[in-house]
Amino acid sequence: MAPIVDIYTDGACSGNPGPGGWGALMLCNGTEKELCGGEEETTNNRMEMLAAIKAFEALKPATQVRLHTDSTYVKDGITKWITNWKRNGWRTAAKKPVKNADLWQMLEKVMVGHQVEWHWVKGHSGHPENDRADALARSGMEPYKP
Numbered sequence: 001m002a003p004i005v006d007i008y009t010d011g012a013c014s015g016n017p018g019p020g021g022w023g024a025l026m027l028c029n030g031t032e033k034e035l036c037g038g039e040e041e042t043t044n045n046r047m048e049m050l051a052a053i054k055a056f057e058a059l060k061p062a063t064q065v066r067l068h069t070d071s072t073y074v075k076d077g078i079t080k081w082i083t084n085w086k087r088n089g090w091r092t093a094a095k096k097p098v099k100n101a102d103l104w105q106m107l108e109k110v111m112v113g114h115q116v117e118w119h120w121v122k123g124h125s126g127h128p129e130n131d132r133a134d135a136l137a138r139s140g141m142e143p144y145k146p
Helices: 044-057 072-087 101-111 128-144
Strands: 004-013 018-028 031-042 064-069 115-120
Touching: 004 044, 004 128, 018 044, 018 128, 031 044, 031 128, 044 064, 044 072, 044 101, 044 128, 072 101, 072 115
Parallel strands: 004 064, 064 115
Antiparallel strands: 004 018, 018 031
């Protein structure tokens, strides 16, 4: 059986919108990989999503993944809401355009071929791996802060 990759993701924003960063900590069989980046003008939700997207892009095909996020927006969006959004032509139940549709479509695409379990973790609660993902996100934001 293939090893499982545990991924911890987080996003950060200084102002919302404002400069933002994303971070991902990837763990597999004692090996660690850290990823981070940012944007000059973005939102916290976009950074949360980009962290997951960038982590999936860093994987080899057909990986078993446990993705841990402190964002219910990301977890619920990809596991509960996306089916109806697609059926409704990327509109919400209130007939409004889905926010961040570009990233939802990208996230769905980069997940193809992977076995993914989504897990929610409470942010800023002393969870060591989530705290590291948060630090990576803040680090990714640094070059974009005024």
